[in-house]
Amino acid sequence: MKPDPSLLEQLDRTWRDPPGLWGFLTTVDHKRIAARYIVTALLLMFLAGMLALDMRWQLSVPENTRMTPQLFNESFSLHGSTMLFLVSVPLMEAMAFWLVPLMLGARNMAFPRLGAFSFWLYFGGVLTLWVAHAIDITPDLGWFEYPPLSGPAYSPGHRADIWAQMITFTEVAALAASVNVAATILKMRPPGMTLARMPVFLWAMLIASIMTMFSMPAVMLVTSMLIADRLVSTQFFSVAAGGDAVLFQHLFWFFGHPEVYIIFVPATGFVSSIVETFSRRVLYGHSVLVLAILSIGALAFGLWVHHMFAVGLPRLGNDFYTAASMAIAVPAGLQIFCWLATIGTGRTWFPTPMLWILGFVATFVIGGLSGVMTASAALDLQLTDTYFIVAHLHYVLIGGAIFPLFGAFCYWYPKATGRLMSERWGKVAFVLIVGGFNLGFFPMHLLGLEGMPRRVYTYPAHMGWDMLNQIATAGSAIAVTGGLVFAANALCSYWRGKPSGADPWGGSTLEWATASPPPAYNIPFTPRVDSLTPMWNGGAPLPALDGIAIDTREVLVSSVTDAQPLYRQKSAGPSIWPLVAALAVSAMFIASIFTPWAIPIGALPIGAALTGWFWPNRPRAKIGALEAAP
Amino acid sequence: MRVRGATILAPVALLALAACTNEARTLGPSLPQTAPAGNADPRVPAYQANLYQVAQGGRYFMWYGCSGCHDDSARGAANLSDGRWRRGGGFADVYRAIARHRPAPAYEATVPVEQLWQLTAYVRDLPAHHPEKRRRVTLDQEGEPQGSQWSGPQ
Ligand code: HEM
Ligand SMILES: [Cu+2]
Numbered sequence: 001m002k003p004d005p006s007l008l009e010q011l012d013r014t015w016r017d018p019p020g021l022w023g024f025l026t027t028v029d030h031k032r033i034a035a036r037y038i039v040t041a042l043l044l045m046f047l048a049g050m051l052a053l054d055m056r057w058q059l060s061v062p063e064n065t066r067m068t069p070q071l072f073n074e075s076f077s078l079h080g081s082t083m084l085f086l087v088s089v090p091l092m093e094a095m096a097f098w099l100v101p102l103m104l105g106a107r108n109m110a111f112p113r114l115g116a117f118s119f120w121l122y123f124g125g126v127l128t129l130w131v132a133h134a135i136d137i138t139p140d141l142g143w144f145e146y147p148p149l150s151g152p153a154y155s156p157g158h159r160a161d162i163w164a165q166m167i168t169f170t171e172v173a174a175l176a177a178s179v180n181v182a183a184t185i186l187k188m189r190p191p192g193m194t195l196a197r198m199p200v201f202l203w204a205m206l207i208a209s210i211m212t213m214f215s216m217p218a219v220m221l222v223t224s225m226l227i228a229d230r231l232v233s234t235q236f237f238s239v240a241a242g243g244d245a246v247l248f249q250h251l252f253w254f255f256g257h258p259e260v261y262i263i264f265v266p267a268t269g270f271v272s273s274i275v276e277t278f279s280r281r282v283l284y285g286h287s288v289l290v291l292a293i294l295s296i297g298a299l300a301f302g303l304w305v306h307h308m309f310a311v312g313l314p315r316l317g318n319d320f321y322t323a324a325s326m327a328i329a330v331p332a333g334l335q336i337f338c339w340l341a342t343i344g345t346g347r348t349w350f351p352t353p354m355l356w357i358l359g360f361v362a363t364f365v366i367g368g369l370s371g372v373m374t375a376s377a378a379l380d381l382q383l384t385d386t387y388f389i390v391a392h393l394h395y396v397l398i399g400g401a402i403f404p405l406f407g408a409f410c411y412w413y414p415k416a417t418g419r420l421m422s423e424r425w426g427k428v429a430f431v432l433i434v435g436g437f438n439l440g441f442f443p444m445h446l447l448g449l450e451g452m453p454r455r456v457y458t459y460p461a462h463m464g465w466d467m468l469n470q471i472a473t474a475g476s477a478i479a480v481t482g483g484l485v486f487a488a489n490a491l492c493s494y495w496r497g498k499p500s501g502a503d504p505w506g507g508s509t510l511e512w513a514t515a516s517p518p519p520a521y522n523i524p525f526t527p528r529v530d531s532l533t534p535m536w537n538g539g540a541p542l543p544a545l546d547g548i549a550i551d552t553r554e555v556l557v558s559s560v561t562d563a564q565p566l567y568r569q570k571s572a573g574p575s576i577w578p579l580v581a582a583l584a585v586s587a588m589f590i591a592s593i594f595t596p597w598a599i600p601i602g603a604l605p606i607g608a609a610l611t612g613w614f615w616p617n618r619p620r621a622k623i624g625a626l627e628a629a630p
Numbered sequence: 631m632r633v634r635g636a637t638i639l640a641p642v643a644l645l646a647l648a649a650c651t652n653e654a655r656t657l658g659p660s661l662p663q664t665a666p667a668g669n670a671d672p673r674v675p676a677y678q679a680n681l682y683q684v685a686q687g688g689r690y691f692m693w694y695g696c697s698g699c700h701d702d703s704a705r706g707a708a709n710l711s712d713g714r715w716r717r718g719g720g721f722a723d724v725y726r727a728i729a730r731h732r733p734a735p736a737y738e739a740t741v742p743v744e745q746l747w748q749l750t751a752y753v754r755d756l757p758a759h760h761p762e763k764r765r766r767v768t769l770d771q772e773g774e775p776q777g778s779q780w781s782g783p784q
Contacts, residue, residue, distance in 0.1 A: 068656070147770075153688075156684065156685035232762075233760075239772075
């Protein structure tokens, strides 16, 4: 279908942002919001990566004096907290923000202003942690801060508060984002995209969002209890007063374990999209993949205790959680086999995005295997808090999430910018990162088995750990170099890359139907879908549905299972209120580190901001329901 | 050079000067091997204005059994949180009151110098501590060997 230019002009007038700074502050365009998320998170990944390199430098030789113990504590705490709370999870949400409406052929998210609010609040969390770092109030107790160590007696000052409040920020932001993604996927699918015809990517994002909604409240609760213990002397975690320090660990890991799957499940969505496109065939075992993701989503809530085997739970309890942890290898394995079968039976080719998938499979399988090892309570007692865990967690997080993310970045880069990234430099970066990573992190397994603890700032010379530590540092440096090449490639290609056209890879899903980069209104018409791979219809134009307004912001709402069009819905336009509300919430969060009065007093500006946000913007109806016109 | 957010957030670094050095934590062997040479000894701020050192002093306050006599119900001169000092409120004054404590023992015979510095900083900080908070901290430290429960080094 070839839309006529006057229609496109009208759509553009309706959907574009006001120009300049005001447009920047008020935008509710999901693509701009997602881009902000992505740029911020990548910058933080760079900073946290530099911290990591610094730590590896410190550990490269025994008795090194580059870092003091305190600085080392701060470094791994800042590195871990940043990478998990401010990089991985937000990046996955941002990819959903960017892609979900495009893949649905929709004009925006279900709640455009909530999306803007989510970003500003996330940004508040970023500033909280890193500004605090700049003024030397860096959290120093690791990425999970157990009481009593983090309680009022042993953590004077505000370091622990900063960590806990950074969590509150990012979790509120994540909840806002998840609600938005889930509502969009469930209620804004184009006609014909029944649940059975929904791409795996959308399933993955939907399930990750639902997992977020169930798990994040636990960690917000537990960090709020910690703050209450510290600020107003409650006794949640005070054993002597009948509180329970282990409660903190339970609630934290009830969130913490699903968290790693909230990072991994979206990655399986990227992998599915990339594998399908480059294998030139519908995914092998589509339903198996969807069911596997669903069961991972469910099982993930039943394993948290494997982070606490050393706490001393009853034997039977440990056995139960060992079994549950091992069970998750089954759906994860099924997924891997489905992808391999797709790759093996398709007309597959291997440009950079596909290479990342191969890197992902190899690395993630190793991480999965070390995971099954640590899932055994007996073995875990030996391995916990050693470098083996550092190896395992980086294999699953980097191999299982960051590699697919890099693949996704290369795959969708042309859609976002209209230009292709250099294949040659893409391959150089791939080899450096995957090679350097494995060189750097594999020896850590051996270090752990030889007894080197994690979170130590140095070690004596005669332990026999020198050689492996040097290799680990060298590998890390190579991987970080590769990361810089990757970033340079992305930057240069932004200006110099070959123009890509709308659909450079021959993709299977709807985001490839629109121009690259997509215009403010995303797509000129609402597509109708009759298969899992709507773009693979022999080159015929996509059938379209008409009737959505073009002179005002309007979106189509459809039914949950069958995607039957239900009604047209007004979509909110640019507004400053999300930013104002986020500022009010940030002020309250920050002030509540210092005084409990911040909560009642800080609630007033929040109430005012929300009132402004929800102020009715259409005239009061002249006829009430009872007097409806005959 | 340490990689810091300051590189991107330069203006904020200004705040650093004003605000938050009281959070600094130095672990490992440190300065004072001798008693303060008067209330204006230049080493004083590193203890008195540092939350970590004050908190360490709080732990020793329990360990050495000071809290047994100087609890919230202590009266008169033994009340350390009323802001009135019989033996003077300067750093060196309080240090001396502990080192040559009356009633006996004189703690300089048993307590290492650095810990005396930390104890002094804590004692001088006490008037600013909320009783609720002090009780809460005590609860967390219940498990540590203190006063009469002390059964020698472990
Ligand atoms: C090349 C990149 C990276 C290097 C060289 C690196 C290196 C390190 C090092 C040296 C530690 C401290 C280990 C210890 O002594 O306890 C660490 C901890 C950690 N890293 Fe990384 N890392 C990298 C990337 C990542 C990424 C991408 C993530 C997450 C997505 C991540 C998550 C973590 C976590 C959660 C911890 C644990 C922090 C804690 O103990 O509280 N790292 N990393
Ligand atoms: Cu886990």
